[in-house]
Amino acid sequence: MSLPQPVPPSWKDLGKSSNDLLGKDYPFHGTSLEVKTKTPSNVAFKAGGNRDSKSGAIAGDIEAKYTDKKNGLVFTETWTTSNALKSQLELENYLAKGLKLDIATSLTPDKGQKSALLNVIYKQSGVHTRGAFDVFKGPTFTTDTVFGRDGFLFGAETAYNVTEGKITRYAAAIGYNAPEYAVTVHGLNNLKTFTASYYHRVSADVEAGAKAVYDTKATTSGVALEVGTKAYLDSAAFVKAKINNSGVLALGYTQALRPGVKASFGLALDTQRLNEISPTGPTHKVGANIVFES
Numbered sequence: 044m045s046l047p048q049p050v051p052p053s054w055k056d057l058g059k060s061s062n063d064l065l066g067k068d069y070p071f072h073g074t075s076l077e078v079k080t081k082t083p084s085n086v087a088f089k090a091g092g093n094r095d096s097k098s099g100a101i102a103g104d105i106e107a108k109y110t111d112k113k114n115g116l117v118f119t120e121t122w123t124t125s126n127a128l129k130s131q132l133e134l135e136n137y138l139a140k141g142l143k144l145d146i147a148t149s150l151t152p153d154k155g156q157k158s159a160l161l162n163v164i165y166k167q168s169g170v171h172t173r174g175a176f177d178v179f180k181g182p183t184f185t186t187d188t189v190f191g192r193d194g195f196l197f198g199a200e201t202a203y204n205v206t207e208g209k210i211t212r213y214a215a216a217i218g219y220n221a222p223e224y225a226v227t228v229h230g231l232n233n234l235k236t237f238t239a240s241y242y243h244r245v246s247a248d249v250e251a252g253a254k255a256v257y258d259t260k261a262t263t264s265g266v267a268l269e270v271g272t273k274a275y276l277d278s279a280a281f282v283k284a285k286i287n288n289s290g291v292l293a294l295g296y297t298q299a300l301r302p303g304v305k306a307s308f309g310l311a312l313d314t315q316r317l318n319e320i321s322p323t324g325p326t327h328k329v330g331a332n333i334v335f336e337s
Contacts, residue, residue, distance in 0.1 A: 048169035051191030054198050057216050058227035061240035064252040065271045068283050069295045070332035071309035072096060079336040085110045096330055115143075127151045141167045181206055194220050196227070235259045248275040290315040307332040 052059065075093040082088075087110070092103035104123040110116070115135040122128055128150045135143040145162035159178040166172070172188040187200035196219065202212040215234070218227035224243040231238065235258070242252040253270040271285030271293075283295040292314050297307040311328040319326070 048192055050166045051171045051189045051196055053171050053173060054187035054189055054200050057198055057218055058240040060225050060242035061252040061254055064242060064250055064273055065254055065269055065285055068297050068307055069293050069309045070307050071293060071311040071328040071330040073330050075332045077334045096328060126153050141165055196220060303336045305334045
């Protein structure tokens, strides 16, 4: 008798462990600050700002989120410094178990830009499927499905332009998830770009991962490779390091200063240009991120 299968990850979360290891907690692109608070009435507020180290531009947003866990309702309203008004309404497990409805809209009055995205998500034992309808772009209908059994994962995605009456994008993926490691292979951009990612929890305190990308349409031949690791120093701090085949070394350090206060620092070094006295273009980068949460 076969055991019940867990709900597999969504299409966008295939290879998430490796992507998070190599992509998160490296705030070397600038300096950012986040403040998060919660009220007794299930309303959460978040205000954030970021200064880009390259352009010097400062951007920010303020967000209010109301959550009704009993009815599976979440309503989020966001206002950005570019005067974009964003709204999102989520309803999960209300009409049927495993079914989630999601409506996301955006309006920028100054530029006359608007968007509306309708999402339907259904997940059950062994299957996770999503459908998204972009009202103003195309309109375009995108769907993806992931099947999982005994740790093996199989997924596919396709996008259909309603106006043109043709498929504009398709992709596929295969992977395997185990408690200590995960392997995922993607065929993206109409099977013209291929990625392979690997994640391994070596021990309770050490994680390692790698990702390789091969683009058949790239002007330069070869495979882009990136490897990284994460080590917990104690329960309140960890360090991360990664390097790619272009010689860019990135370091990250995150420390919980006290309950509700977390600081992260990032550094990126172009190891092939360390000896240049006056290098042209972007070379070394440094940044920080501070989060206050109550």
